[in-house]
Amino acid sequence: MADPSSYRPPPGSIPDLPGVYRFRDATGRVIYVGKAKSLRSRLNSYFADPFGLHQRTRQMVTTAASVDWITVGTEVEALQQEYTWIKEYDPRFNVRYRDDKSYPYLAVTLDEEFPRLQVMRGAKRKGVRYFGPYSHAWAIRETLDLLLRVFPARTCSKGVFKRAGQIGRPCLLGYIGKCSAPCVGSVTAVEHRQIVEDFVDFMAGKTDTLIRRLEREMMSASEELEFERAARLRDDLAALRRAMEKQTVVLGDGTDADVVAFAEDPLEAAVQVFHVRGGRVRGQRGWVVEKTEELTTGDLVHHFCSQVYGGEQGESDVPRELLVPAVPADVDALADWLSQHRGSRVTMRVPQRGDKKALLDTVARNAQEALTRHKLKRSADLTTRSQALEEIAEALDMDTAPLRIECYDISQIQGTDVVASMVVFEDGLARKSEYRRFIVKGATDDLSAISEVLRRRFARYLDARAETGELGDEMEIDPDRPGIDPHTGKPRRFAYPPQLVVVDGGEPQVRAAAAVLHDLGIDDIALCGLAKRLEEVWVPDDQFPVIMPRTSEGLYLLQRVRDEAHRFAITFHRQRRSKRMTASQLDGIPGLGEIRRKVLLRHFGSVKRLSAASVDEIASVQGVGKRTAEAIKAALGGDTTTTNGTEEGDGSDVSRDA
Structure with a gap:
């Protein structure tokens, strides 16, 4: 080194x-x-x-x-x-947006006398109109199979086309009506080209004109009693509509754009791209890449654009517009470089509202799901999980693999609504029935919060262990299963000790957690912390962190445990903050419980609208009486005057002063 x-x-x-x-x-x-x-x-x-x-x-x-x-x-x-x-x-430390194959396009060879519809990969050539890219070649063939009955254009190779012309007999597609058979002169070159141009117009998004024309022809054939032709046109219309359903319009203005979104963690990022052409999603692509350094979302956009566009293997279809979650620092230079590749102006921007923002959110959800699938596929394999646990045990110098891991995380905003989470992984898999949430009231920062939570959790463990020791014979507790209640057969809360405790944080958090375990006299549970910034594993009393290899299965497992604890904690924190902000004014009102609060908020939509309502309007809500309505108005700062000009603050009708 x-x-x-x-x-x-x-x-x-x-x-x-x-x-x-x-x-x-x-x-x-x-x-x-x-x-x-x-x-x-x-x-x-x-x-x-x-x-x-x-x-x-x-x-x-x-x-x-x-x-x-x-x-x-x-x-x-x-x-x-x-x-x-x-x-x-092909540097090994660069972010790599690389596939094991090029993506297929639907190509129309307009440079030939009898244009051909085909699946094409690789470098593009002049005189060929391309649609795509598509994720799979079968998606193109499925679309073609629907459209060939409406646009019976040639799809055969030059050899097949020439052979059919020599023997004067078309191929099977010509006999079943999915090819106009220009090889044997069934249509002229001009007529065949018109069929191909109609197909190109349909694929380019000009569908309404074609459908209206077919509908007119169908009605005309029906009026002229040509029922077979009308039925054929009806089936053609149905085929067109099925093809249109497969390419749903997502942007009504006929936008040509690539919509790019990322989901990332400190080590990897999942990228998803939707290719929108003519307002329709023509294809989708995705990668999971390794982050080679500390990258912002703008940096990821830069690496994506500079590597994916401008290639020779199907990636050279630079769109007019790039919709991204963040623009890189060199956005102007990047847009100029992309414009040179396209031959016309390319814009890059972050959509703020409307259909484009909604589509970007959809792509972002796909990216998050792709990253989750990538990480979870490791946990599906027993061998991989066993390897991960062994690597953790080796890195932390444990005698045995940690079959039960507990991870703790704190969530707060400047000391308000402080909560903590405890997630449990057993044998490398999440045990959600064992998750616990803590409301922290005596802490002012993360260190005091983590100390309080661990003290509460392991004090409960010590109490359960002492109870087991004192009452074991009387309760007939199985010494091999001390965490199981003998009467219910269910796990006793906090009775199972973990082999490893993980805290979300670095050296300070680990030091605080170690102090708690030492004060409680617990010395048989391993402890570590996972710091987000560099994914370093900190252990007590060590000056330097443990650096696990980036490709380590053990590091992936620790990341999953830490990320799950963070998700669980922040979800609980948001719930409490939302409840405090929306319904705190209704707390403590006599006669108003949680169920009635929910009914009122659902009926009026917000506390502000509730406070503007009259006593009679509040009392009209099912389950809310007149007295409770008056108490609500008084608590929200309004007067208790009813709509009939009386006050009922004490339950009796009193004439209003003039």
């Missing part, structure tokens, strides 16, 4: 200009490529204190043995050179 200072360029030798740089290992292989607006500023950041770097960046600079660079005139040139080098060297 190299010391970065051994190959650091001399001070002042790095130019303060835009450029592209390469890190090489001891064999001369390029392991990382990057671009910068200022080479001096960017490269100097790599030679700072290694422990302050992102884990993956630290691994890269210690693997490298040299660095070189070239300067360019503009950021656009730097983007182009960065793209070229990444494609040329």
Whole structure:
């Protein structure tokens, strides 16, 4: 492992200009490529204190043995050179948006005398109209099968087309009406081209005109008593509508755009792209990439655009518009570079409202589901789970694998609504029936909160253990199953001790948790903390953290446990905060319980509308009487005057003063 200072360029030798740089290992292989607006500023950041770097960046600079660079005139040139080098060297430490295949397009060969409809991959060529990309070739063939009865264009290869012309007999598609058989002269070249142009118009989104024309022809055939032709046109219309259902209009203005969204954690990011052409979703693609350094969402957008667009294998379909969750710092240069590839102006923006914002949210949900599936597929395998537990035991120097892991997280906003969560994983799987939530009232910060929660949890454990020891014979408690209630057969709350306690945080949180366990006299439970920033594993009384490999199954399991605790805690915190903000004014009103509060809020929609309602309007709600309605009005600051001009504050009718 190299010391970065051994190959650091001399001070002042790095130019303060835009450029592209390469890190090489001891064999001369390029392991990382990057671009910068200022080479001096960017490269100097790599030679700072290694422990302050992102884990993956630290691994890269210690693997490298040299660095070189070239300067360019503009950021656009730097983007182009960065793209070229990444494609040329395929560096191992760069974010990789890479597939094992190119994506298929539906292609129409308009440059031929008899244009052909076909599935096409690879580099695009002039004279061919492309629709897509699609996720799978079968999706194209399924669409074609529906449309060929309406647009019976040629789909056969040149060899088949030539052979049919020589023998004077069309192929099977010609006999069943899914090809107009131009090979044997059933239609002329002009008529066949018109069929193809109608197909292109339909795929481009010009569907209404075609459907109206077919409807007119169907009605005309029916009036002329040509019922067979009318029935055929009816079936054609049904086929067109089924094809349109498969390509639902999501943007009514006929937008050509790629909608890109990300879901990420500190180590990985899932990317989802919806290709919208003519307002319709033509295809969808997705990746899960490894984050090579500490990246913002804008950085991920930069890496995505600079690697996916401009290639030669089907990725060169640059749209007019890119809808992204955040714009990178070099958005202007990136848009100029994409515009050069497209040949016309490309815009990149973050939608704020309307249909485009709704579509971006949909893509973001798909990205989150993709990331979740990617992480959970590891837990589905027993061998993988066993490996993860063994790696954790080895990293933390435990005697046995931690079959029960408990993780704690704190959620608060400036000391208000402080709550904590406890999640339980047994044998590498979530045990949701064992989850617990804590309301923390005596804490002012995360450290005091984690101390209070652990003290409460393990004090309960010690009480349960003492009760088991004192009353074991009388209660006939099974010594092999001390956590099971002998009468109900159900687990006794907090009776099971974990083999490993994980806290969400670094050294301070671990120190606070260790102090609690020491005060309680518990020395047989392992403890660690997982810090979000660099995914470092901290253990008590160690000056430096444990660094687990990024590809470690044990690290993935600890991440899942930590993320689940965070999700559980923040969900509880939001529930309490929402309840406090919406219904706190209704607390403590005589005769108004939780059920009636919910009924009132559901009826009026908000506390503000409830406070504006009259006593009679409140009393008209089912289950709410006159006295309770008056109490509500008094609590919300309104007067208790009823609509008939009387006051009933004490239950009797009193004439109003003039």
